[in-house]
Amino acid sequence: MTKLPPIDLRSDTVTRPDKTMRNAMADAEVGDDVLDGDPTMRALEERVAGLLGTAAALWVPTGCMGNAIALMLHLRRGDVFLAAEHAHVLHNELGTAAWLAGGMPRTLPWTDGAGRLSPSDVAEAAAAEGPYYSLRTTLLCLENTHNAAGGVVTPPDEHALLVSAASAGGLRVHLDGARLWHAAIAMEVPPAALTVGVDTVQVCLSKGLGAPVGSVIAGSVEFIAEARRVRKMLGGGVRQGGVLAAAGLVALDRIDQLGKDHANATFLAKGLVELGWEVDLPQTNIVLASVADVRSTLERLASQGVLATPMAGRVRFVTHRDVTRSDLRTVLRRIAR
Amino acid sequence: MTKLPPIDLRSDTVTRPDKTMRNAMADAEVGDDVLDGDPTMRALEERVAGLLGTAAALWVPTGCMGNAIALMLHLRRGDVFLAAEHAHVLHNELGTAAWLAGGMPRTLPWTDGAGRLSPSDVAEAAAAEGPYYSLRTTLLCLENTHNAAGGVVTPPDEHALLVSAASAGGLRVHLDGARLWHAAIAMEVPPAALTVGVDTVQVCLSKGLGAPVGSVIAGSVEFIAEARRVRKMLGGGVRQGGVLAAAGLVALDRIDQLGKDHANATFLAKGLVELGWEVDLPQTNIVLASVADVRSTLERLASQGVLATPMAGRVRFVTHRDVTRSDLRTVLRRIAR
Amino acid sequence: MTKLPPIDLRSDTVTRPDKTMRNAMADAEVGDDVLDGDPTMRALEERVAGLLGTAAALWVPTGCMGNAIALMLHLRRGDVFLAAEHAHVLHNELGTAAWLAGGMPRTLPWTDGAGRLSPSDVAEAAAAEGPYYSLRTTLLCLENTHNAAGGVVTPPDEHALLVSAASAGGLRVHLDGARLWHAAIAMEVPPAALTVGVDTVQVCLSKGLGAPVGSVIAGSVEFIAEARRVRKMLGGGVRQGGVLAAAGLVALDRIDQLGKDHANATFLAKGLVELGWEVDLPQTNIVLASVADVRSTLERLASQGVLATPMAGRVRFVTHRDVTRSDLRTVLRRIAR
Amino acid sequence: MTKLPPIDLRSDTVTRPDKTMRNAMADAEVGDDVLDGDPTMRALEERVAGLLGTAAALWVPTGCMGNAIALMLHLRRGDVFLAAEHAHVLHNELGTAAWLAGGMPRTLPWTDGAGRLSPSDVAEAAAAEGPYYSLRTTLLCLENTHNAAGGVVTPPDEHALLVSAASAGGLRVHLDGARLWHAAIAMEVPPAALTVGVDTVQVCLSKGLGAPVGSVIAGSVEFIAEARRVRKMLGGGVRQGGVLAAAGLVALDRIDQLGKDHANATFLAKGLVELGWEVDLPQTNIVLASVADVRSTLERLASQGVLATPMAGRVRFVTHRDVTRSDLRTVLRRIAR
Ligand SMILES: [Ca+2]
Ligand SMILES: [Ca+2]
Ligand SMILES: [Ca+2]
Ligand SMILES: [Ca+2]
Ligand SMILES: [Ca+2]
Ligand SMILES: [Ca+2]
Missing domain, CATH: 3.40.640.10 (Type I PLP-dependent aspartate aminotransferase-like (Major domain))
Incomplete structure (x- = not known):
């Protein structure tokens, strides 16, 4: 594959x-x-x-x-x-x-x-x-x-x-x-x-x-x-x-389009919660997840085809105009595997 | 007078x-x-x-x-x-x-x-x-x-x-x-x-x-x-x-004499406690007192002939070789007044 | 006009x-x-x-x-x-x-x-x-x-x-x-x-x-x-x-084209000399002219439709890919007027 | 000796x-x-x-x-x-x-x-x-x-x-x-x-x-x-x-005494000139001598018991309250040797 x-x-x-x-x-x-x-x-x-x-x-x-x-x-x-x-x-x-x-x-x-x-x-x-x-x-x-x-x-x-x-x-x-x-x-x-x-x-x-x-x-x-x-x-x-x-x-011209990213972040956060992650519901486009080991979590995510970063001791996911709702479904599927 | x-x-x-x-x-x-x-x-x-x-x-x-x-x-x-x-x-x-x-x-x-x-x-x-x-x-x-x-x-x-x-x-x-x-x-x-x-x-x-x-x-x-x-x-x-x-x-040559300042600080701290002050017992020559209002306390002390300074939200008294035990008795008397 | x-x-x-x-x-x-x-x-x-x-x-x-x-x-x-x-x-x-x-x-x-x-x-x-x-x-x-x-x-x-x-x-x-x-x-x-x-x-x-x-x-x-x-x-x-x-x-890709700017600078310098200016022949694309009063010369040039700058006490002209030989002829004509 | x-x-x-x-x-x-x-x-x-x-x-x-x-x-x-x-x-x-x-x-x-x-x-x-x-x-x-x-x-x-x-x-x-x-x-x-x-x-x-x-x-x-x-x-x-x-x-209190240092500097400079040194007459207490090689001159002076420093490509002698006229005579004698 x-x-x-x-x-x-x-x-x-x-x-x-x-x-x-x-x-x-x-x-x-x-x-x-x-x-x-x-x-x-x-x-x-x-x-x-x-x-x-x-x-x-x-x-x-x-x-x-x-x-x-x-x-x-x-x-x-x-x-x-x-x-x-x-x-x-x-x-x-x-x-x-x-x-x-x-x-x-x-x-x-x-x-x-x-x-x-x-x-x-x-x-x-x-x-x-x-x-x-x-x-x-x-x-x-x-x-x-x-x-x-x-x-x-x-x-x-x-x-x-x-x-x-x-x-x-x-x-x-x-x-x-x-x-x-x-x-x-x-x-x-x-x-x-x-x-x-x-x-x-x-x-x-x-x-x-x-x-x-x-x-x-x-x-x-x-x-x-x-x-x-x-x-x-x-x-x-x-x-x-x-x-x-x-x-x-x-x-x-695209300020108004940010709402879509916010909705996507909320979608991602809820999906992660359903997968058992410890995540606060986001107000905007940043999702922070508390995990046991940030470094190993980021490595595992990367191996699953999901890129995130460390931020203040947690894992940070940021939604933006280059990721779609469908991409986020893929993200959740990859993580769920 | x-x-x-x-x-x-x-x-x-x-x-x-x-x-x-x-x-x-x-x-x-x-x-x-x-x-x-x-x-x-x-x-x-x-x-x-x-x-x-x-x-x-x-x-x-x-x-x-x-x-x-x-x-x-x-x-x-x-x-x-x-x-x-x-x-x-x-x-x-x-x-x-x-x-x-x-x-x-x-x-x-x-x-x-x-x-x-x-x-x-x-x-x-x-x-x-x-x-x-x-x-x-x-x-x-x-x-x-x-x-x-x-x-x-x-x-x-x-x-x-x-x-x-x-x-x-x-x-x-x-x-x-x-x-x-x-x-x-x-x-x-x-x-x-x-x-x-x-x-x-x-x-x-x-x-x-x-x-x-x-x-x-x-x-x-x-x-x-x-x-x-x-x-x-x-x-x-x-x-x-x-x-x-x-x-x-x-x-x-005088390092050993610092012990006297430490004893004096303890003497002062105990005296302040007896007067109702909130003070931790010092390990060395600095006595910190928690007070309601640092500025007004320092002003009152000054008016009583006792000089201290603010330090990290508290009142600081420092003992040293130019103040004697007798001076500290005077300090406590002045404060008690 | x-x-x-x-x-x-x-x-x-x-x-x-x-x-x-x-x-x-x-x-x-x-x-x-x-x-x-x-x-x-x-x-x-x-x-x-x-x-x-x-x-x-x-x-x-x-x-x-x-x-x-x-x-x-x-x-x-x-x-x-x-x-x-x-x-x-x-x-x-x-x-x-x-x-x-x-x-x-x-x-x-x-x-x-x-x-x-x-x-x-x-x-x-x-x-x-x-x-x-x-x-x-x-x-x-x-x-x-x-x-x-x-x-x-x-x-x-x-x-x-x-x-x-x-x-x-x-x-x-x-x-x-x-x-x-x-x-x-x-x-x-x-x-x-x-x-x-x-x-x-x-x-x-x-x-x-x-x-x-x-x-x-x-x-x-x-x-x-x-x-x-x-x-x-x-x-x-x-x-x-x-x-x-x-x-x-x-x-x-255009490094080789700089030679044209150098030739243009030489053309400009020679033209200025013919007009009585005190100018050294340039090696590259910068022409410096010694004048009695830099500021007033620059102002006069500007009023004639020629923009230059002061540089180390002289007047500086720089040739570049956005000025042609024909533009420089115009420059000399305007200055000559 | x-x-x-x-x-x-x-x-x-x-x-x-x-x-x-x-x-x-x-x-x-x-x-x-x-x-x-x-x-x-x-x-x-x-x-x-x-x-x-x-x-x-x-x-x-x-x-x-x-x-x-x-x-x-x-x-x-x-x-x-x-x-x-x-x-x-x-x-x-x-x-x-x-x-x-x-x-x-x-x-x-x-x-x-x-x-x-x-x-x-x-x-x-x-x-x-x-x-x-x-x-x-x-x-x-x-x-x-x-x-x-x-x-x-x-x-x-x-x-x-x-x-x-x-x-x-x-x-x-x-x-x-x-x-x-x-x-x-x-x-x-x-x-x-x-x-x-x-x-x-x-x-x-x-x-x-x-x-x-x-x-x-x-x-x-x-x-x-x-x-x-x-x-x-x-x-x-x-x-x-x-x-x-x-x-x-x-x-x-001793500002007025600086005149003595100035006179001493002049004395030293004149003495050096007499010895063939190239020295300007000083206005105050600093004597600069032009020499062929500053470093070797300073070393020779030091070996003769005269300490000076390099300064802006020359040898600098400074007169001051701790050197007397007699000291300077000694200096000149040592250099003359
Ligand atoms: Ca960008
Ligand atoms: Ca302020
Ligand atoms: Ca001191
Ligand atoms: Ca000015
Ligand atoms: Ca450009
Ligand atoms: Ca000194």
Whole structure:
């Protein structure tokens, strides 16, 4: 029997540009985005700023660079930033928050449930004020949806309480919205409802939305002006980026399609539960399973033609536009065998 | 009635050099320690290396610089270091572990009691190994005594288990031994019994031992050669440092006297308990009291002529060679009023 | 009279992908290049490694990131790197060599002509060895062609003498080959003849070769493995980068066409000389003109429909595949008016 | 014949504290300078601020740390600072200006004579202003006296022209005044006449003035408040520093005695000239000799009992309070042999 190709649930980053997106890239109007600006880049950035309710926005090659730029501009030596346990900026960005942005992290527990911070924890951390030789807490990093907690959403009211706790304590707020689109769809609110009060936000185009490359950071006009300079420093100032921005514009047309991925994740989770797995029902497109041994489970899954990844001590399956309901049935069948 | 001078229990850093120490400073043989070495510096460094059982040692102006140099040499971008909750390197050194040494911290809980790490937590953290785009855990930072846990000691057997868990996992070990002398005296072991297996260690001369200025880092000959260069970079390469080293040599004569401070701390703790305070019995010279409101308690104490500091959400009293048993009786009387 | 569109000689970065290149992008096979590698990326990297005669290569979004990664891996705190006066890494990369890679630059004069270093200067700088508290010279950065010197080439024999002077002095060598292709074509040697003995090299695809986005760094297998990690740190680890690599592959088919740009540059230079300008005859595609006032000259040119940039105190014109001989005739006519 | 002890002209840093200074150290009133300030430190800092005409001042362990703190506060990523060829911050501080303060240096030539900058060079460098992706020149570093140029002084009028050129160009000014006292004495002006218009200045106590350890940075109240925090970060926040400040206060009593060192330097230089050496007449206490081979000359001198150092390609002799006129006669006799 021939080996069937594996079904890839490692991440929604594996999504590939489809024909429509590739055609848009091939037809993109371009310019030198370092020198005078690329018109398609500009269109993308304006559209994202509109979606997020910010004054301005800037394309960046990756979400990692987006978060790094924001933190570099928010933090200085001697500052502390707050982030939830297992936050992406803490565990998945190679320490840039520390060595590049210069921040000492303070991890906040999931007091209000998986991936959810408590406003009073934020307020307490913000209140800590000491003499000149003390660290200063200056920034709150939010993450919506929270990846390592299984794609859980922070609803607008909870978000508002966290932001107001931060603001009252004199903190700025950065939102890692790599999957903000998913949160918006899951809660049936516009993305801008989830950025209220934040200083900066980062959103990804290359995950569930299917673009090959690219993220966007958004904030005030002043922030974006500085961010453009820092982007150049880090080596993210590309030239005819319009070919990528064109894909991003198509990606943004597809936000509404994320609901299908969420339904698929729920379908997968229920199927796994029926197979005896310990799985929480997902709110978006990430399914986390608690298993006895993560490494051996991942190896067994791979041998069965199902690709997943480790995440915060569990097994993570991510649904996305390149896996269908039928693929997931196959996944469950393969696992059941 | 005239206001009596406050009794200063904020820290053992407030200790002042006495007549003997000042005479030693005045008589110190000195040289240019950047150019060819200062003979008194050399004597101090050799003596500390001997006490700690390391091949070499280097004077530094402060414990903060000592820890920073060690971490700068152990860590590189993309590394994670492990440290206990409330470790001094995390909360009291202005973030140098992050922005200067480049490490992303991972905080380990006090699984085995206040200030005490679990070897299995270390082993688990060390085991975490991912693909090339993952952070790499490379260093364990220990702290003995653990300041924010109330000066608790890690005994040699526990220390050995932590170090072997780290080594088995491929981690290096740095020991922040700002008050290692206290741990040694409290457990009646030589200091070298508490450095077994570590790569580097930092000890302070200006705390309980009473020197005005100075700490020492110790480790291999190769480490100290690199550390000397990094010390110069950070601006810690002083010239005729023998005047300070002479004070350090006198300080080292006084390690045995720390037992008196420990007894005084126990006396103070018991007295506070009798007054209804919630206090754990100290193992060394730090007494932590849990109070309803730290700030207002500290203010009240100050108004009563008793100086203390906040520490990890509690009130910290530190006994040292410049406060006597009689002073502590006065402290208890003032508080009782 | 309607205003004619300006002819853009500011940089060869303004080149736009043509139909062939766009079709290749639209048809590119892609994968997740962070997770398991994108096949088109792999093909591009292997082809560049072959052209440059190195063991391995890695795509990066920009030449700035490529140079930054190389310098980050070559340099550590306390190191000095050597670079020619007006080198791109000194003047055009926002200081990353200093603040990110940690190097203190030492500028070498153009002893052997514009943009050309003297092997004996390299040898002398490499020889400087001091005590432990001295800076250590550890790296030579070459740039071929040298941008700010007017695209001058370093021929293979001269290159070999520089590299051997560096090696003899214990220095590593990084070659900023943003326009290495131009040097190879100008001298009618294979690109690999210009990388002999270097440790690392960076080449651009988005300049004369016409790709929209992308550069490549090349070196040993070990270097590239580390570079891949650092690329992820800096936010250059893109996902379905094959769409860009496909453009890069087409770009590499066009190296031979650079000769046309060189001939055009010579045509432009001669034309300017005839108009009374002070211009050196170019070796490649960059024409530098000495003028009384750079700023006002650039403004006048712009008003005449000719775009150029300031470069090291002169006016720079760059020829590229998107300007034709006929365009240059127009340029000369407009200037002559 | 017994070997005579060498006469040490390597640096004025080798000066040792004398009896008076040691007594002052032994008698110094001290406090915890991190917590509430050490009274002798305060006295020293106020006296230096007064001498330099600044609003505030701060003791630091070394001149290297003083310069580093100032540059860390003046510079940010993407900035350029201007410094004279062979400036101490460029060549003798292990690159902290680059990797720690984040500045890319631009070296200015000695247009107006050895160690002397031209105001028009400063103005031109300050004027360079480019688009957002350009480096920004933001700081001028002066050095008075200029060490590597042979202790040459910048007189008040020249200083004023340099500072005004910088200010007009929007630059801040930091003055490395490690030997500012010597400049003041040489020109018979108060030190404050040499700090006019600068933002920050660093002066050393441990060189010609004879203190064992310590420098001072001075500037505005706001700068010093920030500097105190950065000093703690770098590990320069010592506790009972009064013992060192006391030495510093004695050192300041001796500024007028530097004239003797200057006369001695002139005596030495003239003697060397008579012996056929190529030496410029010194303005202060540094004598530079041009020799065929620096290394072998230094070795020969050492074998003759005369210690000197290499400096910017020449041999440097420094006179100081621990060498007498008679010692210098011995030096000349030994060399003449
Ligand atoms: Ca994708
Ligand atoms: Ca606050
Ligand atoms: Ca003390
Ligand atoms: Ca291009
Ligand atoms: Ca001295
Ligand atoms: Ca300016």
